[in-house]
Amino acid sequence: MTAFTETESVSKIRIPTPFAVGDVNVYVIHGEKETILVDTGPEHPESWKALEQGLKDAGTSPENIDRLILTHHHPDHIGMAWRFPTARIYGHGKLVPWIEKDQLHYARVQSFFREFFAQHGMPPEKVEQILETQEKYRAFVHPAALDGELSEGDLLPGLQSWNVIETPGHAQTHLSFIRTDGVCIAGDHLIEHISSNAIMEAPYEGESMRPRTLLQYRETLQKISHAKTVLPGHGNTIDQPEALINTRLNDQLEKAEMFLQKMGGEPVQAAQLAQSVYKRVFEKQPDLTFSETLGHLDLLKEQDKITMELEDGHVWYQAAHTGKAAERSTGQE
Ligand SMILES: [Zn+2]
CATH class of the missing domain: 1.10.10 (Arc Repressor Mutant, subunit A)
Structure with a gap:
């Protein structure tokens, strides 16, 4: 656990996951009046044990979390949100069907991918493999409900010095949060030891085109290049992220x-x-x-x-x- 000592300081908690990506980082923000948790880890007994212990080490407990803020809809980030029944939960508006585990939404996404993969020459058995993987992955989310939606420029509720930046690319629901002094909680937007995948997604309700996720990602990566310190969803804290961002952008061109x-x-x-x-x-x-x-x-x-x-x-x-x-x-x- 690391403390970043400023006003509205941050504690980092590492949570084990059953996924290839390894541990996920969640962060406690110690506000003057409220305690905020950013992300939760996947729904898994080992993850919950680690989160409970981490919260204790950070001087708090699940019951004391006033608000839960979610960076994006992937199960290793939102799976255990339901375990905080007294906290109000916030995230991007597009996160709603994922956290509610809306079956109609899943069905729409599946039928989009069946047609899309067929158009792009994916062998049928591979299509089934992909859809099965997506379903297995979703089992690590227990349903919960959002209490509020966040968008670009919002202040994080319950705090004074944290702003919301919309950073779609890795996920369409992706948000990053930057403190006025340049400390940025960035979810999976920038990771030191792996290049974040700009994962393809189906169009959302009311959209007709799939998002071109790598192009989005290249654009929104630059929105955090002025950050002083990036606190990522996986791996080590990144100081002066601009050089790493430029490396990522060049690697994509190559x-x-x-x-x-x-x-x-x-x-x-x-x-x-x-x-x-x-x-x-x-x-x-x-x-x-x-x-x-x-x-x-x-x-x-x-x-x-x-x-x-x-x-x-x-x-x-x-x-x-x-x-x-x-x-x-x-x-x-
Ligand atoms: Zn992710």
Whole structure:
């Protein structure tokens, strides 16, 4: 447990998780009048034991938490929110169906992904594997309800010096919180030892397009570059995050070039590209590797380095100025 001693100081608690990512960090903010907990860890007996002990070490207890603030909807961050029945719970508005475990929402997301993956050439057995993984992962959330929605520029309720920054990319529900002196609780927006995945998501209610998550992520990463210290959802505290942010942004550009090289001159589907780049990792984690591939295809498309075509319900990508794209542009000249 580390204390960051300023007004409205912060204690860090590490919570074990059953996931590959390892421990998750949650943070206690000691306000003048209220005690706030940011994130909870997944719904799991070991995680709860660690959280109870961590709260005790931080000089508080589950009953003394006045408000619970959630960075994003992933189970390792919100799973145990229900264990704080006396706390008011806050998060991004899009977090509502996830924390309530809204079955209609799940069904909508599933049917989007079935169609979407088919368009992008994902083998049917892989689609089933992905949907099963998503369902298993959701078992680590126990349903709860939000008491209030947070958005850009809001002050964290119950506190004086913490502002809300909307940071979609890793998750559409993602929020970061920055104290006036530059200390920033950033969830999974920036992690020192792993590059955060800009995970693909289905459109939300009222939206018609899927978000282009890597492009969003690149934009919102810069919103925390002026922070003095980043307190992440996993791993070590990051001082002066600007250099790490620049590294991440450059790595993405380089990775996009790698994908472009791999594409060669022929039209290719995103799932096949993911398979050929990630090989065995794709077999185990088709969802994350596909997401990573799609994100970089979005980036290449944004840079006009590739074209995208829909043919008989299938989406094909191709390097610009090769093959059909070149013939067409020559034809126009
Ligand atoms: Zn996450």
